[in-house]
Amino acid sequence: MRGNRNRRGSRRVRAALSAAVVVCAVTTVLPSAASAESRTAASDGGSGVERVSVATDGAQGDGASAGATITPDGRRIALASLATNFTTASPVTWQRVYVRDRRTSQTTLMSTNTPPIERPVISGDGQYVALWGQLFRDTKTFLAQVAAASSIGISCPGLSCRQPSLSSDARYIAQSTTFNRPPSRQLIEVRDWRAGTTQTVAEFDHTLPSRPSISGDGRFVAYEDGRAEDVFVWDRTDDTSAGPIEGPDKAATLVQISKDGRKVVFLSGSDTYVHDERSGTNQLVPNVKGLAIDPTGRYLLYAPHDTSGPSLVLRDLETGTDETVSSRPATAGTDSVSSDGRDVVFHSAADDLVPGDTNNTSDVFVRRFY
Template sequence: MKSKPIRSTSRRAKVVLSTALVVCAVATVTPTAATAVTAGPTTARDGLSAGADAGAGVGADAGVDLGAGVERISVATDEGYGAASITPDGRSVVFTSLKNGPPQGGNEVYVRDRRTGLTRTVPLIESWTPAISGDGRQVAATAPAQGMTAQRMQQHSLDLGTLPVSCHRCNEPSLSSDGRYLAYGGLAQPGQRRQVVVADREGGSVSVSLANNSAPARPSLSGDGRYLAYQNLEKADVYLWDRTTGTTSAPVDGPSRSASLVQLSDDGRKVVYLSGSDTYVHDVGSGTAQLVPNVTGVAIDPTGRYLLYTPNGTGGPSLVLRDLRTGTDETVSDQPATAETDSVSTDGRDVVFQSAADGIVPGDTNGTSDVFVRRFF
């Protein structure tokens, strides 16, 4: 596998709104992080107590260089973690515990600030991958409604508390960069058909698609909330909706193949989808698609240049980052690992992933799944 030249940073968001919910406090958790540094020191600070001044010493504007290497994000040792996403600037990571948390039997959601070294417990109980806005200020996740089995959507601002969202059996949240727009999939009644909705926190929502099945829609918003990619498995196609014109494209995969969506790039210019054993990166402007054969695409960076993928077949690394412009690859993990959408920061600088392997960083002996970030420069 070829090695790739070093590069630079930035990134995206997702989550939003409608009828009322609950407001909860945000707790601060401060266990010690483990980091394997291969170039330059890791200066993220840990061990701050709740209520400590995170702005003293290492803070939001401190310009901290975390150094290249691998950092363990889920630093507690008593449970497993997964379902992680990262902001475009690589600063904040949202992830979930794999244990059931009170009071509703779902999984707890955490946000790790890599500059301050603080991990915040967000009062959301979720059962699917949470989303985080590009500015790192808001998260969205699904949760069982009080006393009900149906899911509901919760959006939580780290500044404002829980924000109102109203939907029926909804999941798969995707947020715009500032958290104003929230896209999600849900079941529309009657008939329990799958719908894709984009809600505006400043008022109103749009039902973008309605399918005669309950298959996942995997909605993916651009950073500015203008474009939405989603899949319709009833027709086995991927579509792109434009908020400004109110129009939906013809299938981006064309008339001759079936496809499932991976992710829309943050700038709205690239749509990654799977078809057969291959991955395609569709260029919205030119209407052409770049073929990446015999791999399973996992995520794309906000600029649409760097593709995270899993090689098909056995042997070799489990996660690889490809520069689509030069065709060069870098290994993210050569041990068993998985990743979600929104797992690559701008310019491919950081990649967040989950692994139960022991030897990724020193001292990881809890024998369960943890969340890691590999920084390439």
């Protein structure tokens, strides 16, 4: 693999290292007794939950809506939907990508001909949406400008580009590029589409998941080696990668880097860890699945493994307090929490989160904490 000058070596070598060389201290954050509602938020079914998978006139979707991402200010949400009544465009049988502006109540169609794969990603300034979709037999990354509602294809030297992650102004796009025809290999790249340049972050001789995640200024990219189960952080200023950040002899899966570039969330076993890039320490959040972190790195969205309680919970990593995002079955992904944990976007098939939900399918909602 290219660029990992600080890599500690293979897992077998790391397993032989003594505790004296472990540089990542781990602190544990257990559920707080003050967990329920430390900030004011309405309960499920109240005014604190807003359905955003709706047409400009407020009509609910006639098809399922799912994965969504939100801007740091909470104003705009990019989402994928099978609904045919959000715009006047000709109906299609695949998902389309929309942007919902909560300030103007405008729902804008972003894609028409390319079915998105996984969730669309909205830039921090709310001006661009990235998605990866099928183009003939390959997948490509597309970048759509919200104001123009038009898209451009992003150059892809391989057969398939996927899993895009955007800097705050969308200038830098981190993505995985795979070459499935022999010999199979994978590149993690950062594309500066305005300058027309590309930097290679890492190169693997396999096509297992890499999940790149870029900081808001485009300087740092967190990514994983799906075969070795290691997580690294690349720095554009010196073109080097540091890690594995999880420490020796531990398997890890990347979730997301915070937009300020300071915190990296990863999973290991049944636990979630939040790595602090400045101190090199890992904060343990046990027995939960981390889903996203807010742009400031303070608030972690997670799903408890214990299914007898809420499905989505927001944790203040500084105070250890928890707040329920949804007590009904719900799902969320990366880039789903606005700054300071004020808004959380998620999707759910529950029909009692807001009044008048009668479409009998999944919708996208925002929980706002006041």
